[in-house]
Amino acid sequence: MIEVRDLAKHFRVHRRDPGLGAALRSMVRREHVVVRAVDGVSFTIQGGEVVGFLGPNGAGKTTTLKCLTGLLHPTAGTVQVIGHSPQRREPAFLRRISLVMGQRNSLFWDLPAADAFEVNRSLYGIAATPYRAALDELVALLDIEPLLTKQVRVLSLGERMRCELAAALLHRPDVLFLDEPTLGLDVNGQAAVRTFVRDYASRHGATVLLTSHYMGDVTALARRVLVIDGGTLRFDGDLAALIEAHSPHRIVRVTLRTPVPADSWAGVDVLSVDGAVVTLRVPRAETTTLAARLLTALPVDDVAIEEPPVEDIIRQVFAHA
Structure with missing residues (x-):
């Protein structure tokens, strides 16, 4: 469904030092620098996949999405989406994709949402019967x-975001690009959007490429992740494999029935002690052995073994890059 080969997008940006003198000089001699927003990115996404696209601010995520939807022309490389070259903006291509940007408003500000949906129906040429069926489904979901x-x-913001999603999906696109769809939403709003995207992709077999700074979005929706930093792809693979490769430890939380002496934790990396709950950091290979030893030697009421926060793992990927 999506094939990207050596994609590059460079911008020529005006550069000026601060101050009045620099401002006057720039009027007669402008200096420019080349910003490599995306630089040699390659990946392939199969039909029906939901893929997380991760990276810090300025990594090149949104620029890549704009190249995939035809909003920007690549400087170099090739992009194919559903067999089309996005930059041509062919109607047959545009009818099968949709782009939702959490920081952009695509609905008409002064119209009721229902009227905005009717405008989209007219733009996409959706017949009355399939339009009503799609609208009823989206309203319910x-x-x-x-x-x-x-x-x-x-x-x-949460209400508008749900309406934005409905408007973007009335024509039932085969490929859905989501750029920070839960940006600024509260916990309930984020959960509602995640549930909807998961249900929509499952019902219609849609291919989804999702960017988000909320790791909860990615872990709830995507098994595969692409990690981009500095315009370069740093990782492409299974989310569990990313955790395994960049996190040699697990978190073990031990709840005790009664307090124990401090030397009971000798040789173990103790992260915190909060009353009866002790949090440990343990090498992956030793997790099972340590848990069994604690259950035998200490008055343990409960043991929980957890993966470290995905946010921390992603930070390590960027640090290694």
């Missing part, structure tokens, strides 16, 4: 029935 008659300007 996103729980937006009470929002349809309200002006977009009076909706909360």
Whole structure:
């Protein structure tokens, strides 16, 4: 569904030092620098995959998505999405994709959401019967029935985001690009969007490429992740493999029935002690052995073995890069 080979996107940007003198000089002699937003990125995504696209601010995620949707022309390399070259912006291509950007508003600010949906129906040439079926399904999945008659300007961020998703999916695209879809939403709003995206992809076999700074989005939706930093792809593979490769330790939380002497933890990396709960960092290979020893030697009420936060692992990937 998506094939990217040696994609590069470079921008020629005006550079000027601060101060009045520099401002005057720039009027007659402008200096420019080349920013390599994306530099030699390659990957392939199969139909029906949900893939997380991770990276820090300025890593090149949004630039890549814009090249995949035809909003930007690549400086070099080739991009194919559903057999089309996105930069040509062919109607047959545009009818099969959708781009949702959490920091951008695509609905008409002064219209009720229902009217904005009708505009999209007209733009995409959707017949009345399939349009009504798609709208009913999206209204039910996103729980937006009470929002349809309200002006977009009076909706909360979470309400508007759900309406944005509905508008983007009325034509039932085969490929869905999501750029920070839960940006600024509260916990309930994030959960609602994640559930919807998972259900939509499952029902329609859609291919989804998702960027997010919330690791909860990625862990809830994607098994495969692409990690980009400095415009270069640093990792492409299974999320579990990423955790395994960059996190040699696990977190073990021990809940005690009664306190124990401090020397009971000799030779173990203790991260914190909070009353009866002791948090340990243990090498992966030793986790099972240590847990069994603790259960035998100490008054243990419960033992929980956890993976470290994905955010920490991603930071390590960037640090190694």
